[in-house]
Amino acid sequence: MAFRDNREFFEALLRTGDGIRVAREVDWDLEMGAIVRRVCEMGGPAPLFESIRDYPGWRALGAPLATFRRLAVALGLPAHASVREISEVYIEKTRAPGPEPKLVSTGPCKENVVVGDEVDLFMLPAPMVHEGDGGRYLSTWHMVVSKDPDTAEVNWGMYRQMVIDEHTMVGPLLPVSDTGRVFHNKYKPKNKPMPFATVIGADPTSSIAAAAGVPWQEPVFASALSGEPVELVKCETVDLEVPATAEVVLEGEILPGKELPEGPFGEYPGYRTSLREPRTVYRVNAITYRNNPILPGANMGVPVDxxxxxxxxxxxxxxxxxxxxxxxxxxxxxxxxxxxxxxxxxxxxxxxxxxxxxxxxxxxxxxxxxxxxxxxxxxxxxxxxxxxxxxxxxxxxxxxxxxxxxxxxxxxxxxxxxxxxxxxxxxxxxxxxxxCTFPPDWDPKTELPIKVSFETNYPKEVKERVIANWKDYGFPQ
Ligand SMILES: Cc1cc2nc3c(=O)[nH]c(=O)nc-3n(C[C@H](O)[C@H](O)[C@H](O)COP(=O)(O)O)c2cc1C
Structure with missing residues (x-):
């Protein structure tokens, strides 16, 4: 069932009615954001924007996993699976780590390579997501790849990134996150830059692994979820590996000793809660991307996204x-x-x-x-x-x-x-x-309240008769 990439996943969403193509040109400046926000609030299908003002050749995908139906599809279930069913499948698939990732020599994410002075983050259609945001957010549905320098443990985490200039992004890399813990404890005190790669538009199970708090390293968690090893390629300028079928990869260094103002931003609880404050700086030294690339993005706000x-x-x-x-x-x-x-x-x-x-x-x-x-x-x-x-x-x-x-x-x-x-x-x-539990020492005969419901208070035979005769009583089924 594994989806090789974001594109195969979108095709599956089209088949279940959970995705739509938007051919009409949209503006990266608030219009795309407003559409995606409305989609989230209406529980609508994920829109693939095929024409973006100022960005010929680029596409964008909004709200890729904003409903349980889309999550069910991503996990290989029928779109109508219940939340309980999705939960049991997720637990079952991730009882043990999946296969180790497979290193491949190249992949679609290398179809275009831009390095050094040629790098220009404004070549990507980063949206102005909400009115009042502090800038354009490139990374809202993505993963930041990093490695612990002592243990070589790999981390994939979703930490938002706002564009500052052609080479620079900024975002809250909290010390409670795995990458933040390594950066703040192992790089910053030594004034050493930390290599990173931001992957935008990975296959759905890799994205789920990056957003979740998972018990193992995310690549083997993603493989467990999809049932197949995730294919990785080496980065161009840093010693890191990224999913080979990703849409866009930004490589660079997280800078110690420097912070820049980030935000405000419309955040996940449905409010703009944090101020414009100094936050962690990412310097981008290379961009690689697929032909006819798709930039996925989330739009945080009132539930549900x-x-x-x-x-x-x-x-x-x-x-x-x-x-x-x-x-x-x-x-x-x-x-x-x-x-x-x-x-x-x-x-x-x-x-x-x-x-x-x-x-x-x-x-x-x-x-x-x-x-x-x-x-x-x-x-x-x-x-x-x-x-x-x-x-x-x-x-x-x-x-x-x-x-x-x-x-x-x-x-x-x-x-x-x-x-x-x-x-x-x-x-x-x-x-x-x-x-909200009843104390276990309450006497069941005298003190423990007895729940009164159709399910609990009628003999099996009576319940079966009532259900069997329901239509005959004159009720609609
Ligand atoms: C869309 C989205 C944006 C997020 N942005 C941030 C962020 O900017 N900073 C942060 O520390 N966590 C953020 N999170 C939460 C982390 O992704 C989450 O804690 C994740 O588990 C990080 O992995 P880690 O446990 O490996 O650090 C975000 C989550 C989502 C789904």
């Missing part, structure tokens, strides 16, 4: 893996994308008193912690993918006094709207757990 959808989806499933690895009795975990990946819903089947607190502590102490604030723990009979059931569980199972625990002065993200500017700058936050 691929930022919230994929981060919520993958963080929730990594949380499930972490909890299972601790031997905690967790059934399922789901982060609703509409929560801007701030809310983790966990279902448990446990006889342990205060299991909700144990679950929450395991998550608050994990690598995922900067990205979410609320943990809601429900009993396993609640369908956590059904938000009406979850609200019902909160409002009927969570004691407003004993059931809510608040943790002040914890960790948080720079883009969180409810944090003060100072908290956002420092990466500080707070956390809360909502325990």
């Amino acid at each position: 691929e930022g919230q959808l994929l981060r919520a989806f993958t963080l929730g499933l990594e949380a499930r893996r972490i909890l299972a690895s601790q031997g905690l009795p967790v059934s399922e975990v789901f982060m609703p994308p509409c929560s801007a990946h701030h809310l983790m819903i966990v279902s448990v089947k446990s006889a342990v008193t205060n299991i909700a607190v144990q679950v929450a502590h395991a998550l608050f102490g994990s690598k995922l912690a900067p990205w979410f604030y609320y943990v809601v723990v429900v009993d396993a009979d609640v369908d956590i993918y059904n938000l009406e059931e979850v609200i019902h569980a909160i409002c009927t199972g969570c004691h407003p006094g004993r059931g809510i625990r608040i943790y002040e002065d914890d960790i948080g993200s720079f883009a969180t709207p409810f944090l003060s500017l100072e908290e956002r700058r420092q990466g500080r936050g707070a956390k809360a757990v909502f325990d």
Whole structure:
């Protein structure tokens, strides 16, 4: 099922009605952004812009993975697969690392090579994504490739990049990210530039791996997801490898000892939350790209776009893996994308008193912690993918006094709207757990409330009869 590249994936989206071609010319300055934003808010198909003002020969793809239907297609499932089905397939495919990447001598991403003084970032149709952004953002659906100089571990991470001039980009490379940790700890103190390659328009499973927080190096995670080894080629000017079928590759160095103003930007929680501030500088020394290239891009804003959808989806499933690895009795975990990946819903089947607190502590102490604030723990009979059931569980199972625990002065993200500017700058936050489980020591005969529903309160024979006769009673099926 693996898609060799972004183009094969788009063809599949056309077949399921989840992609459309836009032949009419669009403007890179806000018009493309406005269309993609509206697509996200309407749950519409991913548009392939075939004609962009000022950029003959270039194309752009908006909102490539902004719906669960498109995620299902990317993972080789029918577009109508349920979120639960997609989740189980994702967990199953990534139980163990996939095959090691295959190094190939060349690939489509080398069809055009521009190096040195010829490099000009304005040759790419970077969009002005939202009104009020601090500049044109080239990298919103991409991956930054880097290597740890001590361990040679490869990292693919999605860290946004804004164009400054022909050779320079800037973006928030947070110290909580894998590449940020290596840059801030191992390069910056020695005043050494760090080699990087920004890959724009990789195949869908490589992009998913870059956006997720994954337990192994992203290339083998991507191979596990697709079931085939990802094919890599060597870069022109840095000792790094990139997916051979990528649309565009920018090679260069992350500069120590220099920061430039970046932002503001419309961010994933649906607000413009961070100020124009000094951030990490990327110097670009080479650009390679395919013929008739396609520049994919996300448009962050109110839910749902691929930022919230994929981060919520993958963080929730990594949380499930972490909890299972601790031997905690967790059934399922789901982060609703509409929560801007701030809310983790966990279902448990446990006889342990205060299991909700144990679950929450395991998550608050994990690598995922900067990205979410609320943990809601429900009993396993609640369908956590059904938000009406979850609200019902909160409002009927969570004691407003004993059931809510608040943790002040914890960790948080720079883009969180409810944090003060100072908290956002420092990466500080707070956390809360909502325990919606009924205490295991409540007497089932006298104290434990009995749920009343069609499913739970009628004999099997009566339910089957009612369902079988439903149409005969006069109801529409
Ligand atoms: C569209 C998009 C943009 C993102 N931009 C940034 C960013 O600018 N800086 C950042 O630290 N994380 C950003 N993230 C989150 C990281 O991609 C995410 O933490 C990812 O797991 C990084 O991988 P790592 O754990 O290997 O660092 C973004 C995620 C998405 C989906």
